[in-house]
Amino acid sequence: xxxxxxxxxxxxLYGEITLxxxxxxxxxxxxxxxxxxxxxxxxxIHVVDSHEDPTGLGEIPYPPVAPALTNAxxxxxxxxxxxxxxSRSGFTLLA
Numbered sequence: 001x002x003x004x005x006x007x008x009x010x011x012x013l014y015g016e017i018t019l020x021x022x023x024x025x026x027x028x029x030x031x032x033x034x035x036x037x038x039x040x041x042x043x044x045i046h047v048v049d050s051h052e053d054p055t056g057l058g059e060i061p062y063p064p065v066a067p068a069l070t071n072a073x074x075x076x077x078x079x080x081x082x083x084x085x086x087s088r089s090g091f092t093l094l095a
Contacts, residue, residue, distance in 0.1 A: 001045040001061055008065030010035045013086045013093065039093040 014033035018025045026032040047057070070081040073091070081089060 001047075001057060002043045004061040005043050005065060006035055006040055008062045009041075009069070011062075012066040012069050012084055013091065015085050016088075033087070035093065041093075 010033070013035070017032075066084060069086070073086075074080055083089070
């Protein structure tokens, strides 16, 4: 769950593949921007026991992270974010 949250934050903030002459410029994690350990926020996971569908955890944190983050930015600044990654709009993490 924590890893999925970090993956989703990375995608929302920096997730972009650029093409140069039709070839991806990012070949591995050394050229693809990812949240670093020092940038990762504290993450608390609370699992609610349920037998209702869907069950399991897996990649559950991934889909709601970008909407939650952009809604929080809107609440704090009044600015609506309509495109990702957030870094293109000048947003960064404080280390």
